[in-house]
Amino acid sequence: KNEVxxxxxxxxxxxxxxxxxxxxxxxxISALHWLQQHPGxxxxxxxxxxxxxxxxxxxxxxxxxxxxxxxxxxxxxxPRDSAVxxxxxxxxxxxxxxxxxTSLTVIP
Amino acid sequence: ExxxxxxxxxxxxxxxxxxxxxxxxxxxxxxxxxxQQALGQGPQFIFQYYREEENGRGNFPPRFSGLQFPNxxxxxxxxxxxxxxxALYLCAxxxxxxVNTEAFFGQGTRLTVV
Numbered sequence: 001k002n003e004v005x006x007x008x009x010x011x012x013x014x015x016x017x018x019x020x021x022x023x024x025x026x027x028x029i030s031a032l033h034w035l036q037q038h039p040g041x042x043x044x045x046x047x048x049x050x051x052x053x054x055x056x057x058x059x060x061x062x063x064x065x066x067x068x069x070x071x072x073x074x075x076x077x078x079p080r081d082s083a084v085x086x087x088x089x090x091x092x093x094x095x096x097x098x099x100x101x102t103s104l105t106v107i108p
Numbered sequence: 109e110x111x112x113x114x115x116x117x118x119x120x121x122x123x124x125x126x127x128x129x130x131x132x133x134x135x136x137x138x139x140x141x142x143x144q145q146a147l148g149q150g151p152q153f154i155f156q157y158y159r160e161e162e163n164g165r166g167n168f169p170p171r172f173s174g175l176q177f178p179n180x181x182x183x184x185x186x187x188x189x190x191x192x193x194x195a196l197y198l199c200a201x202x203x204x205x206x207v208n209t210e211a212f213f214g215q216g217t218r219l220t221v222v
Contacts, residue, residue, distance in 0.1 A: 002150075004150070033211065035213070040215070042213070042214070042215035042216055043198060043213035043216070044213070045210060045211065045212065045213065048210055048211075086150060086151075088151075090202075090211070093156070093163070093164045094139060094141070094156060094158075094164070094202060094204045095141055095153045095156050095164050095166075096141065096143070096151070096153065096200065096211070097153070098143070098150035098151045098152075099150050100148075100149055100150040101150055
């Protein structure tokens with residue numbers, strides 16, 4: 001069993017739809033990151049969370065430490081949001097445990 | 109855009125050869141960790157270097173080795189390459205010693221072993 005589980009694995013949405021990606025983890029963490037990976041492979045950190053909620057533009061990330069669960073929301077989705085979104089938790093040793101990613105396609 | 113740079117961006121090697129991948133670290137960071145991402149999977153932890161010493165390792169054989177230099181940049185070396193080593197190799201730069209500092213990822217090196 002992976003330390004980090006994400007759902008769904010694949011998601012197709014119409015432009016403008018509200019999107020939610022979920023992440024559950026089973027290890028103790030110092031922080032949780034939501035990452036975006038485009039087809040070229042490079043990873044960009046969207047959010048780093050240790051509690052509560054963060055918002056950046058149309059992106060919102062929440063975390064519930066007690067339930068070991070986090071969600072990434074995208075409001076008013078746009079085709080340029082199409083990418084793989086990865087949930088990663090930073091463990092006690094500073095290393096990351098990654099989910100397998102959610103591949104999002106937003107159709108115009 | 110982060111200050112973490114990986115080189116080369118793409119590489120093709122033959123089975124049995126050796127390869128060295130490089131990663132610069134973000135200014136002010138003291139830790140570099142390396143990850144292997146096979147096609148369609150999430151990245152897997154290889155190892156981490158802190159102040160020039162390995163301080164954590166995932167489930168990878170000894171032919172995966174590394175170095176960290178005084179400027180905190182790092183190398184990943186893989187000996188006796190196997191076809192299954194074909195993957196995207198990512199490095200992440202962070203600061204160990206403060207819980208909530210951000211981590212930055214490089215663009216990755218795509219290694220193909222033929």
